[in-house]
Amino acid sequence: MASTSPPDKSESQSMSTKPSPDLLWALYATISQHGPTDLTVRTSDGGEFHVHKKVVCERSLFFNNALNGPFKEAASGVIDMPNDPPTAIIALLQFTYKREYDCHVVEGQPDSEPWRFHLDAYIAGSIYNIVSLKHYAKRRFTSTMFGLGPSGYSVIPKAISILYDSTPDTDRILRDWLEDFSFLQLGKLMTDPEFLVVMATFESFRDAIARATNAERARVERLDDHVADVQWFVKNRVFHGPPERVYYRCPNCRYKMTLNGPSQLKTVYCVGCKQVSNDYCWDWGRYDPYTGESASTTDIETV
Ligand SMILES: [Zn+2]
Incomplete structure (x- = not known):
C-alpha cells in the first residue's frame, strides 16, 4: 500500500473475526445495484470486494487520495486493507453506499458480537477519516450497549481498551460517551478488576474520570451552599411576606422553571442540568398570573 497505508493497529484488534454470510450478502446486494465495478478491495482474510471508485472516493478522503494520487492503487485498481478486521471494512464499504450498514x-465466534462490530466500524471510520461513519457507528454502539442491560458493564473495559489502543486522543466522539458513561456508572465499574486495569493503563481515560470527579465535587459544594441558602430562606420566610412567582432560565442548559418566592435566594438549583448558579447568572423575571406569561427580563431589577 506504500504511503497510503494507515498506521498499523494494536495487537488488541482481533483479526480472527470472520464475516457472516448474511453480512457478505448484504454488501453484495448493496453494490450490485450500482452496475459494473472498477475497484477491488482486499481484506486481511483474503476477501475481495468489487466496488465503485466513484462511490468510495466521494465518501472517504483516504480512498480519494489513494486512488487519485501517484500511488500504485490508482493504476492497479486494487486496494489492500490488511490491518483492519474484515467486518469493519465491509461495514465501511456498505456505509459509503447507503450511509448505514x-x-x-x-x-459462537469469539469477538463476533454486535457491540464489537460497531466498535470496529467506528475505528475504521476514525482510521479512514469518515466522520459520518463514526457518528453512525457510535449511535449503533451506544444503543447496543443500552440493550445489553446490566451485562453491558462487562463490555465497557474491553471497549475502552480497544478504542484507546486504536484511535488518537483527539478522536472524541466515542471517547466522550465512554468517559461520561463510565463516570456515571463508576460505582459499579470500580468493582470490575478489568476496569481497574483500564484505569491503570490509559492515562487519558484516567484523567477524564479525575476531571469529571473534580467537577462533581465542585457541584456538590455548590449544592451545599444552595441547601444552606434555602434553609435560611425557609427559616426567615415569615419576615418576607407572601412569596412571589418568578421564572428563571438556566444559563447553562436554558431550562426554564418557575419558583415561588426565590427573590431572597442567592443561589438557584436547576433541575434541568443539576447545576447551581448564582441568581445574578439567571435570566429571570416575574410571572404574570393573569396571562401565564413571564415579564421581559429588562423590566425586572435583579436582586
Ligand atoms: Zn440548567
Whole structure:
C-alpha cells in the first residue's frame, strides 16, 4: 500500500473475526445495484470486494487520495486493507453506499458480537477519516450497549481498551460517551478488576474520570451552599411576606422553571442540568398570573 497505508493497529484488534454470510450478502446486494465495478478491495482474510471508485472516493478522503494520487492503487485498481478486521471494512464499504450498514455476527465466534462490530466500524471510520461513519457507528454502539442491560458493564473495559489502543486522543466522539458513561456508572465499574486495569493503563481515560470527579465535587459544594441558602430562606420566610412567582432560565442548559418566592435566594438549583448558579447568572423575571406569561427580563431589577 506504500504511503497510503494507515498506521498499523494494536495487537488488541482481533483479526480472527470472520464475516457472516448474511453480512457478505448484504454488501453484495448493496453494490450490485450500482452496475459494473472498477475497484477491488482486499481484506486481511483474503476477501475481495468489487466496488465503485466513484462511490468510495466521494465518501472517504483516504480512498480519494489513494486512488487519485501517484500511488500504485490508482493504476492497479486494487486496494489492500490488511490491518483492519474484515467486518469493519465491509461495514465501511456498505456505509459509503447507503450511509448505514447491516450488522451481522457469527454466533459462537469469539469477538463476533454486535457491540464489537460497531466498535470496529467506528475505528475504521476514525482510521479512514469518515466522520459520518463514526457518528453512525457510535449511535449503533451506544444503543447496543443500552440493550445489553446490566451485562453491558462487562463490555465497557474491553471497549475502552480497544478504542484507546486504536484511535488518537483527539478522536472524541466515542471517547466522550465512554468517559461520561463510565463516570456515571463508576460505582459499579470500580468493582470490575478489568476496569481497574483500564484505569491503570490509559492515562487519558484516567484523567477524564479525575476531571469529571473534580467537577462533581465542585457541584456538590455548590449544592451545599444552595441547601444552606434555602434553609435560611425557609427559616426567615415569615419576615418576607407572601412569596412571589418568578421564572428563571438556566444559563447553562436554558431550562426554564418557575419558583415561588426565590427573590431572597442567592443561589438557584436547576433541575434541568443539576447545576447551581448564582441568581445574578439567571435570566429571570416575574410571572404574570393573569396571562401565564413571564415579564421581559429588562423590566425586572435583579436582586
Ligand atoms: Zn440548567
